Amino acid sequence: MLTNRTLSRRRLLALAAAVGSCAAAPAFAAGAEVCAKPYAGDRQQRDTAHYAEDSPDPQRLCSACNYFEDRGKCGNCRIFETQVNPAGTCDSWSARAN
Numbered sequence: 001m002l003t004n005r006t007l008s009r010r011r012l013l014a015l016a017a018a019v020g021s022c023a024a025a026p027a028f029a030a031g032a033e034v035c036a037k038p039y040a041g042d043r044q045q046r047d048t049a050h051y052a053e054d055s056p057d058p059q060r061l062c063s064a065c066n067y068f069e070d071r072g073k074c075g076n077c078r079i080f081e082t083q084v085n086p087a088g089t090c091d092s093w094s095a096r097a098n
Helices: 002-029 043-048
Strands: 075-077 082-084
Touching: none
Parallel strands: none
Antiparallel strands: 075 082
């Protein structure tokens, strides 16, 4: 009888994992680009500067920052020395000189 409960629980967990991955698929299909790879650059530095992939302030986008270098879908940040999202931001943001 214990075996049936274990199998049932395993099936439930497998089903939950499958449903969870299907729910996340539309976000990736819509072109949501995650540029800051968790293994690249200094994660502690990004965390300390409160880097976010999507800026809540449209005036403070990475693409308008002095430290941003355009590289296509993702840009490069000279502070973090890694890729960042052009629509992202952090506390080290500095307006680009015109």
